[in-house]
Amino acid sequence: MALKHLFQNKCPQCGKGNIFINRNLFSFFQLTKMNIKCPNCNYNFFPENGFYWGAMFVSYGLASLEGLLVILACSWYGNELFDYVNLLIIISFMIILFPLNFRLSRIIWLYIFGNKIKE
Numbered sequence: 001m002a003l004k005h006l007f008q009n010k011c012p013q014c015g016k017g018n019i020f021i022n023r024n025l026f027s028f029f030q031l032t033k034m035n036i037k038c039p040n041c042n043y044n045f046f047p048e049n050g051f052y053w054g055a056m057f058v059s060y061g062l063a064s065l066e067g068l069l070v071i072l073a074c075s076w077y078g079n080e081l082f083d084y085v086n087l088l089i090i091i092s093f094m095i096i097l098f099p100l101n102f103r104l105s106r107i108i109w110l111y112i113f114g115n116k117i118k119e
């Protein structure tokens with residue numbers, strides 16, 4: 001159930017309040033806007049300064065996994081494993097999936113470490 005809430009941008013404690021203000025992934029100017037606290041249960045989404053720096057590692061992992069899947073799909077369709085076309089396809093996917101990676105990495109980080117830090 002927590003996994004469902006994770007992908008739905010919901011609070012890790014109550015599963016009802018939104019973490020990001022605008023749920024649309026392609027709302028370019030509101031992509032990074034987060035609620036400071038859960039509108040439903042008052043759970044703190046910013047437990048300490050610089051809390052989301054660690055989300056970079058999650059983002060790196062997600063991007064690596066996506067790159068691997070894309071290169072496997074390319075080799076499935078007959079491209080050489082190391083090819084400039086594959087590189088362009090991977091870069092395109094990274095750009096397209098950036099909003100998803102950004103949000104998902106922050107949400108995953110909050111789900112893992114959000115309640116470990118007490119105010």
Ligand SMILES: [Zn+2]
Nearest residue numbers: 011014038041
């Ligand atoms: Zn909540």
